[in-house]
Each structure stands twice: as structure tokens, then as C-alpha cells.
Amino acid sequence: MQWEQLLSLKRQGDTSKRLRKEQDDTRLGFEVDYDRIIFSSAFRSLQDKTQVIPLSKTDFVHTRLTHSLEVSVVGRSLGRLVGKKILEKHPYLQNIHGYQMNDFGAIVAAAALAHDIGNPPFGHSGEKAIGEYFKTGNGKKYRDQLTDKEWQDIVDFEGNANGFNLLTASRPGIEGGVRLSYATLGAFMKYPKESLPKKPTKNIADKKYGFFQCDKAFFQDVANELGLIPNKTGNDIGFERHPLAYLVEAADDICYTIIDFEDGINLGVISEDFALEYLIKLVKNNVQVDKYKSLTTKEDRVSYLRALAISSLINDAVKVFLDNEEAILAGKYPYSLTEQGKYTAQMRDIINLSIENIYQSREVVEKEVIGYRIINTLLDTFCTAYNNKFEGVENNYDKLVLKLLPEKFVTNKTSLYDRLLHICHFVSTLTDGKALLLYNTITGNK
Numbered sequence: 366m367q368w369e370q371l372l373s374l375k376r377q378g379d380t381s382k383r384l385r386k387e388q389d390d391t392r393l394g395f396e397v398d399y400d401r402i403i404f405s406s407a408f409r410s411l412q413d414k415t416q417v418i419p420l421s422k423t424d425f426v427h428t429r430l431t432h433s434l435e436v437s438v439v440g441r442s443l444g445r446l447v448g449k450k451i452l453e454k455h456p457y458l459q460n461i462h463g464y465q466m467n468d469f470g471a472i473v474a475a476a477a478l479a480h481d482i483g484n485p486p487f488g489h490s491g492e493k494a495i496g497e498y499f500k501t502g503n504g505k506k507y508r509d510q511l512t513d514k515e516w517q518d519i520v521d522f523e524g525n526a527n528g529f530n531l532l533t534a535s536r537p538g539i540e541g542g543v544r545l546s547y548a549t550l551g552a553f554m555k556y557p558k559e560s561l562p563k564k565p566t567k568n569i570a571d572k573k574y575g576f577f578q579c580d581k582a583f584f585q586d587v588a589n590e591l592g593l594i595p596n597k598t599g600n601d602i603g604f605e606r607h608p609l610a611y612l613v614e615a616a617d618d619i620c621y622t623i624i625d626f627e628d629g630i631n632l633g634v635i636s637e638d639f640a641l642e643y644l645i646k647l648v649k650n651n652v653q654v655d656k657y658k659s660l661t662t663k664e665d666r667v668s669y670l671r672a673l674a675i676s677s678l679i680n681d682a683v684k685v686f687l688d689n690e691e692a693i694l695a696g697k698y699p700y701s702l703t704e705q706g707k708y709t710a711q712m713r714d715i716i717n718l719s720i721e722n723i724y725q726s727r728e729v730v731e732k733e734v735i736g737y738r739i740i741n742t743l744l745d746t747f748c749t750a751y752n753n754k755f756e757g758v759e760n761n762y763d764k765l766v767l768k769l770l771p772e773k774f775v776t777n778k779t780s781l782y783d784r785l786l787h788i789c790h791f792v793s794t795l796t797d798g799k800a801l802l803l804y805n806t807i808t809g810n811k
Contacts, residue, residue, distance in 0.1 A: 366694045368455060369462050370592040371607060372472070372548050377533065377541030377583065386463030395471035398549040399437075402479045405543055406794075407531045408433075411481065413796035415488040415732075416625070427628055429481050435624060439679060440477030440616035445470035446683045447612060451690070469609065475545070476552035476613045483528025485793040486800040487736030494740040495522040495789055503745050507785060515782040517560040518577045519789065525556055526577050527793050533583055536773060551591045551607035555614050557584075558603030568596075568699035569614075570606045577786060594696035605696030608686075615682040615702040619675055622703075622712050622719075627671045629723040630663070637663050639718065640670060646711045648673035681706040739804040740792060746807050747788045755784060769803065 374383035374394045388394055402408050411429035427435075448469025451458070458464045485491035498504045500520040508516055518526070532550070533542045545553075556575040565571055576584040581602060588595075588604045597603035626643070629635040645652070651673050660666045682702045689705075692698040703712060723729065747770070750763035755777070759767075767775070774791045778784040795803065804810075 366592050366594060366605075366608065366696065368451065368458055368694075369464075370590075371551065371609070372458075372462075372464055372468065373546065373551075373590055375547045375590055376544045378544070383546075384463070385468070388463070393468070393471065394546050395468055395475060395549060398475035398545045399471065399478060401543045401545065402475060402482070402532075405482075407482050408479070410794060410796050411484075413798050414481075414484060414486055415491075415797055416621075416628075427624060429484060432620060432624070433478055433481050436480060436613075436616045436620045437474045437478040439619055439675060440613055441470040441474035442679050443470075443612040443616055443682060443686075444473030444609065446679070447686055450683075450687050454690075472546075472548050472552050473609050473612045473616070475549045476609070477616045479528060479532060479545075479553055480555075480613055480617055481524065481528070483526070483531050483793065484524040485522075485527075485740070486795050486797045487733060487740065489524075490733040490736055491740060491793075492522050492524055494737045495744065495792065496520045497737075498741050498744045499785075502741055504748065504785075507781060510781050511785075512578075512782075514559060514561050514578050517563065518782075519785055521560055521563070521574070522789060522793075523556075523560070523574055524793075525554075525573055525575050526560070526580070527790065529554065529576050529584065530580050530790065531794075533580065536776070547587050547590050548607075548609075550587050551593065552609035552613050554584075554587075554607060555610050557588060557593060557606060557610075558597065559601065562601060565597075565603075566699070569701050569704075570596075570699070571603070579783060579786060596696065606693075608690070608693045611686060611693065611698075611702050612682070615678075615686075618701065618703040618712070619678045619682070622715055623671055623674050623678070625719050625723060626715050627667055629719055630667050632723075634722045634726055635718065637667065640667055643711070643715050643718065644670040644674050647677045647708055651677065678703070678706075678708060678712070681708055736797075736800075739800050742804055742807060743792050743795075743800065744788060747791065748785060751784055751788055752781070755779075766807070769806070 372385070374385060383394060411433055414429040416427040416429050416432045445466055448466040451469065452464065452466060485495060487494070496519070499507065531542065532545055535541055554575045556570060556573040558571060558574050559576060559578065559581065560574040585602060591607060593604040593607060596605050626635065630637060630640045648670055657666060657669060660669060685702045685706050686693070689698050703709060746766055750759065750766040753759040753763045754767060770791065774787065778787050
């Protein structure tokens with residue numbers, strides 16, 4: 366892979382080439398990507414979507430929105446630090462093509478900002494709930510009418526693939542969705558493969574999938590423009606990662622490891638003593654003991670350690686990336702940056718503690734149970750009504766239900782796969798609160 370190709374400014378629908386040296390630096394294309402994501406309705410919905418604790422009213426707890434903003438900030442730092450060294454190593458990128466250090470930061474920041482944009486309500490349990498409605502619920506009746514890959518898209522519903530669809534899918538008058546640069550889309554694509562074969566290798570890029578069958582053609586167009594390396598054979602589609610996708614992933618890994626841990630401490634489900642014991646391993650070379658002792662509240666002390674820990678992990682991820690740049694460009698680096706770093710063991714210890722005390726806490730489990738029931742009910746109600754309408758057998762209740770769909774989801778889909786995925790898209794865009802409100806309306810509990 367070549368950096369000048371990987372940093373493509375092309376957007377969906379372009380008929381002429383966009384050159385970096387001809388860009389207006391006051392309104393740079395990669396920065397426009399960030400702005401477009403910020404102003405999208407899908408991004409706004411993250412303010413009421415679960416990060417760790419569903420439907421939480423606690424001030425301390427992060428939502429998907431605050432998490433995404435923080436991942437974006439960390440991603441920007443990672444991108445700039447890497448970009449500086451890349452330009453020193455490959456000066457032609459700046460001298461001939463006009464790329465700047467901040468371009469790398471802007472691309473990673475925008476992709477990181479959007480990294481959770483496709484996640485359904487109620488966190489990762491929401492993804493599982495959508496899949497299991499079709500795998501074991503009433504939705505399994507549709508199996509025989511879909512191809513294997515179409516079926517796998519639905520029973521293994523993936524927030525990353527849904528995010529790619531939200532960012533790129535056209536609708537009347539809105540061609541190309543948000544129309545991000547291909548470089549940003551490439552950095553967003555952490556898992557550049559289709560849903561089957563599932564986990565064909567231990568390569569980190571094969572861990573999940575990154576696009577639905579309905580988006581295959583455009584996904585391939587993006588990959589080809591960027592010069593991504595194909596790594597599947599026959600009728601299966603898959604590529605090695607865009608190098609900057611490693612930085613987006615690292616930013617996410619750093620934030621959810623450290624900041625979810627911070628949430629757990631502030632909520633009181635993890636003791637402050639644990640915070641010091643675990644975080645000190647990451648910050649012992651940078652911590653100012655006098656400053657730490659001068660902080661009088663738990664929140665301030667934990668915040669100080671968190672900031673130092675994130676800084677340590679950023680610098681470590683940058684070193685791992687630069688040490689392995691050639692392997693990454695050759696498509697021969699099958700790991701995440703954080704699993705090959707200096708602090709891999711410490712991060713794993715923190716995650717294990719968070720799993721035990723936060724992710725599997727009674728409050729989280731109870732609300733995930735509620736989320737399963739809500740999503741199952743919404744899918745069953747809207748899939749039934751939407752398909753009954755297409756087949757010409759809708760009853761009055763179906764007509765009433767379909768009036769609850771937002772205007773942009775009132776559209777006709779001819780194939781069963783497209784209809785089912787359309788309803789999955791709709792449910793996935795709901796906030797936790799809106800999903801609960803719709804559920805109460807449908808079940809008569811309002």
C-alpha cells in the first residue's frame with residue numbers, strides 16, 4: 366500500500382480528482398469529514414445511547430456520544446504523532462503532494478468520531494438482540510428466503526457494518542450519504558470484509574465484518590481507490606486494513622479501557638485503592654506524587670491518573686505503529702497496536718477487573734435484559750407490518766404501526782433482505798430512550 370493513495374480525498378460521486386496541494390487549508394477536506402459527522406442525525410443520537418450502563422441517569426457515566434468525542438481526541442493525537450514521523454520518513458508526501466502532519470490527525474479524528482455511529486441502542490447487547498431475533502426468535506422464519514451471506518448479515522448484526530451503511534448509503538436527494546473522503550472511510554473500516562467466512566483467520570482485520578451485502582459494490586470501490594490489499598479468494602471479499610484504521614482502533618481501545626474503568630471508580634463499583642494499584646503501573650514514570658497528594662477529591666485524583674495513563678498509552682501505540690510501518694503497509698501485521706505494546710498486560714488486567722465489576726454488574730445485566738425484550742418486540746412488530754404491506758396483506762394495525770416510522774424510513778424495498786435490513790437500520794438508529802418509548806407505545810404501557 367502507498368501513502369499517497371491511502372490519503373485519497375475522493376468522495377462518492379466525484380468526477381474529477383481532488384489533489385491535496387490544491388486544497389483550501391481553511392476548509393480542508395479531511396476536516397470537512399469531521400464537520401459532516403458532527404452535524405449528522407446519526408451522531409446526535411449517540412447522546413442517548415449506552416456506553417457501559419444502559420438508561421443511566423448518573424452524571425459520571427459516559428454515553429456513546431462522550432465516548433466517541435474522547436476517542437476522537439485521542440485519535441487526533443495518535444494521527445498527528447504518526448503523521449509527523451511519516452512525513453519525516455517520506456518527505457515526498459509533503460514536498461510533492463502537499464500532505465501535512467495534521468492531515469493524518471484529521472483523518473483519524475473523523476473516523477474515530479464515527480466509530481460507534483452504527484451501534485444500536487443498549488450497547489453491544491443491542492447487536493446481539495437484533496441477531497438473535499432472527500437466529501432463535503420469530504425472525505428465523507425468513508431463513509430459507511435469503512442467501513447464506515444475507516442471512517449472516519442479519520443473524521450476526523454488526524455495528525461496524527451498520528456504521529458504514531449509515532455514512533455511505535444513498536436515499537432520494539442524498540446521494541452517497543454523508544459523503545466522506547475515501548481516506549476517512551478507509552480509516553473507519555476496522556474489519557474490511559463481508560460477514561462470511563466468519564473469523565477465517567486470527568488476523569485482527571478478520572475478527573468481525575465491515576459491510577453488508579447491499580454495500581458490497583461501494584465498499585470495493587473505496588478499497589480499490591485506496592489500494593487496499595485483497596486477502597480473500599473466490600467469491601469472498603476481504604482486504605487488509607488501511608494503516609490508519611490501526612490508530613482508530615487503538616484510540617478506542619485506550620478510551621474504553623481507561624475511561625470505563627474511571628466510570629466504575631466514580632460509581633463506587635471499583636474502589637479507589639484498585640485505581641491506584643492498577644493505574645500506577647501505567648503512570649509510574651510520569652506521576653508527580655506531590656500533585657497527586659494535593660488533590661482532595663476522588664474524582665480529581667482519578668482524573669489525574671486517567672490523563673497520565675492515556676498519555677502513556679498514546680505514546681506506546683505510536684511507537685508500535687512506527688516500528689511496524691513497513692509490515693502494516695505490506696498487509697502483514699495481523700495484530701492490534703495495543704496487544705503488541707509495552708502495557709498490554711496492564712490493559713488486560715484493567716479490562717478483566719471492569720468486566721467483573723462493571724460490565725457484569727447487576728444494574729447492567731438488568732437493563733440489558735430489558736433491552737433484549739424491547740428490541741425483540743420492535744423488530745417483530747415492524748418487520749411483520751413492513752412485510753405484510755409489501756405482500757398486500759396488511760391489516761389496520763400494520764398501517765398504524767408503519768405510521769410510527771420516521772419519514773426517511775417510509776420507502777419501498779423489493780427484496781426481503783432489503784426489507785429486513787431496512788427495519789434493522791431503523792431500530793439501530795433509535796436512542797435508548799426512544800426505543801423504550803416506542804416499546805411502551807406498542808405494548809400499551811405508555
